[in-house]
Amino acid sequence: MTYAKGHGTGNDFVILPDPDGLLPLTPRLVAALCDRRRGIGADGVLRVVRAGAHPEAVRYAGAAEWFMDYWNADGTYAEMCGNGVRVFARYLTEAGYAAGGELTIATRAGVVRAVVTADEVAAGLSKPRVYGQSVARVEGRRYDGAAVDVGNPHLVCRVAGTRELAGLDLSTSPEFSDADFPSGVNVEFSAPGVVAVPGAHAHVRMRVYERGSGETLSCGSGACAVAAVALADAGLSAGTVAVDVPGGRLTVVLDEETCWLAGPAVIVANGTVDTEALDVRLPGPDGSRPVGVAGAGAK
Numbered sequence: 001m002t003y004a005k006g007h008g009t010g011n012d013f014v015i016l017p018d019p020d021g022l023l024p025l026t027p028r029l030v031a032a033l034c035d036r037r038r039g040i041g042a043d044g045v046l047r048v049v050r051a052g053a054h055p056e057a058v059r060y061a062g063a064a065e066w067f068m069d070y071w072n073a074d075g076t077y078a079e080m081c082g083n084g085v086r087v088f089a090r091y092l093t094e095a096g097y098a099a100g101g102e103l104t105i106a107t108r109a110g111v112v113r114a115v116v117t118a119d120e121v122a123a124g125l126s127k128p129r130v131y132g133q134s135v136a137r138v139e140g141r142r143y144d145g146a147a148v149d150v151g152n153p154h155l156v157c158r159v160a161g162t163r164e165l166a167g168l169d170l171s172t173s174p175e176f177s178d179a180d181f182p183s184g185v186n187v188e189f190s191a192p193g194v195v196a197v198p199g200a201h202a203h204v205r206m207r208v209y210e211r212g213s214g215e216t217l218s219c220g221s222g223a224c225a226v227a228a229v230a231l232a233d234a235g236l237s238a239g240t241v242a243v244d245v246p247g248g249r250l251t252v253v254l255d256e257e258t259c260w261l262a263g264p265a266v267i268v269a270n271g272t273v274d275t276e277a278l279d280v281r282l283p284g285p286d287g288s289r290p291v292g293v294a295g296a297g298a299k
């Protein structure tokens, strides 16, 4: 099986080119590919399939040629992945599947635009919807947060400063309310940045524990959620926010309708993987293709 590996600010993905949707992708194969010791290692998988060749995306085929079939490292799949869209666009361009410049990409959360330049890729996600309050707990300590929908679910918790942010133990999932987030949630912790960034209304630092992947170096949809909350806290509904994640800097520009997420996105390897050596059981001769369901817990 051929693959590529890429990342956006350290949020890394195994990319599986499968234009005609023939690959028997299962939750178990995804988890094996993402295993950092026994597989290739990644936060998730991006399957590159024509929208017209995937049952979940065929309705978008008139608006986008390609569907980003995104899976978390644990074999569940999610509605949206902001860094995934950016890396997907970079891959399409470098692999010759798209001309570059501006393109549209179908996702489970709808069609998004991407703009590819030499230094970065920007993705136009739907505007984050801040819709409620909830809490997370880390090592018994309570953090109040805002529930935000970016196509996928987020809980943005504010912490006082960068020292507290750095000290959080995110080696296991923060506790959250199953009632508030029945399909699980990505939990972001955000602290005010210490330096003013030219052109930005706000500068924040964030860490994230991703549903289905654990702590990652970056989360694009999470950065959009954090930016929306930072602007709302400042009484703004639009503006530019510099979001520093452990893997680098993302820039989020919110206007009245769209959330533009920009930063570096690179492809670092192309190769082949021996799926039998991964010790996964592929679907049987009946051709059945087991699939996950959106959100954590699908196996």
Ligand SMILES: N[C@@H](CCC[C@H](N)C(=O)O)C(=O)O
Binding pocket: 011, 072, 077, 078, 079, 080, 081, 082, 083, 084, 152, 153, 186, 210, 211, 212, 213, 216, 218, 219, 220, 221, 222, 295, 296
């Ligand atoms: N890293 C992604 C988000 C991936 C999906 C997430 N783990 C979920 O289950 O919703 C991003 O860059 O947005």
